[in-house]
Amino acid sequence: MNYVFDGSYQGFLCCVFECFEMKEWHAVPVAEGLFQPDIFLPERTIFTDVDKAQRIQNGLKSKFGKLIVDDIYRAFLSEDPVAWQAAYYIMVRLFQGQTDVLENFGDTQVLYFHQTLKKVSRERHRMKAFIRFSKSNDGLYYAIIEPDFNVLPLILSFFRNRYADMPWIIYDVKRKYGFYYDTVAVSEIEIDTTEQKNLQSSSLTIALDERDELFKRLWKQYFKSTNIEARRNIKLHVQHVPKRYWKYLVEKQR
């Protein structure tokens, strides 16, 4: 049995609900966009029901703790269909009473789940490190990111706590949404397509703070001066700062 859901997190949780409601233990959740009909497997479209999703969420939390809820959500943010299936497999096993399923690292699915969590966590950490704010002339700090996984929701509290006294925007161009913090609260923003184009082109429409260029230059200078030429090791450098991130790193710009 294939469960076709709409690709949302709520829809994903509804698949677990459906599985228990229909007692279909061998069902596999597939997102709408990725689904390819299989001649040998029946399929059913799962409609997203917020209440059902909430029940699964609450059940996970009260029975197995908040940490597991977070882990499932993180695995979901990986946007990896295989990881989704692993997360689904784990939820079903948990509700079936196999409460220690997560410790069984010998199980391929469980191991894959943990490895995905590691990958998502690594990307989340990288975003904390690699985000570079520019300051506009009205005092707004903004940054553009393009993370491998959808980790933006995971780093918000970090940036809110750290940069509490300044307004900022972090925008994910890959997934076309971002968050704006106005020194009081964080809210989600979306930029329409015309504005989007302006952001991606090199001629920014946002007027920069007069000293912004200076600090960018100083940072590049610092990056160069703190390097020890005798220890040059480009392989290690690229391993730590993979090339796909260079686009938004001030110090890697010419």
Add this chain to the structure above:
Amino acid sequence: MNVLERIEEKLMILADAAKYDVSCSSSGSKRKNTGGIGDASSSGICHTYTEDGRCVSLLKILLTNHCIYDCAFCVSRKSNDVKRAAFTVEEVVDLTMNFYRRNYIEGLFLSSGIFKNADFTMERLLRIVKKLRLEERYNGYIHLKTIPGASEELIQEAGLYVDRMSINLEMPTEAGLKLVAPEKSHDAVRKPLQFVNTKIQTFQNEKKLIKHTPTFVPAGQSTQMVIGATPENDWEIMSVADEFYKKYQLKRVYYSGYIPINNTDTNLPQIGTRPPLIRENRLYQTDWLLRFYNFSLNEILNPAFTQLDLDIDPKLGWALRNLHLFPVDINKADYQTIIRVPGIGRGSAMKIVSARKYGSLREYQLKKMGIAYNRAKHFITCADSVTPLGFKYAPQLKNIILQTGNSKYKQEIAENQLKLF
């Protein structure tokens, strides 16, 4: 020259002079943002990496590279003909805040050459730290160098504002230090380390009784030794490190391969000598074995075995000298035994111990868990291991591992080897 160019030049000189301090860690502090800007991330964050592969976490600068000392190994020594510069207090604060707000850095690492005397220098450093904390309401990470010989009052006051303090041992032994820096001594380092450590303990004990005790150097202390400038062997170096870890409860000891900077002192390696990068790596590996793998120093290095192998890691070296302890049965041995197997780290050991409750582990499962199976397979047995035919002696085993392995150092070691013919 305008203001901008001047500050750029200063940054160039003073960042360049500070880069030989290898400490970059921004971890260990839990300072919260209390109504200003910034906090400390307890795991630390590396914001970028230089082209030599070292992490850039903190804005690492000297306040000035004017110095009254003349230590042969140091770029900023009195007799060296380099450009001198000095930041003002305001410049350092402005740079730090603007870099921090743009998320370039995790905090400030502030050191300085000694000008006039120790107290004068320390007092100036303290002024920067206080301005950041009190006027800018900055709660990010600050790593401050303790200036040896500064008064205890100044050191104690600084401790209330910073996250980590450190003093460099420079050379691993007193004798080595006297060779290149006759004006310095290990005692001048031990005294402030001891003083700060006692204070940290006092504040921590008070914290247990009174909740609102201020934090004092929450990320602890560290030190650094230069490797390869003076003729100490690895055993001497690690003995000193081991002693300092135990005595002063240091968070880290850093080992810095010496990079030749002049040809005037014939005691030191001359320009053109490659820095001892592999040796440095092996020392760090040993350091980790001591701190996280429950090894004691005399198991890895002792008077009879004073130099680490360059071609294999110290854990493998230890295992080859102690073949009677192997093979270890992965499905029965305890965690402490498993982490001693070459090629298995703490993470994988934890996974193994957790997973074997569900059934005996097999080879394909171990491989997937991420252990270095190529190395580990000679030292373990699992559910489907084949009984090996005959016994392999250590040199034999080492050869097999080296030939089948793919060490990143293979090339370099081959180049450094002396040729017989």
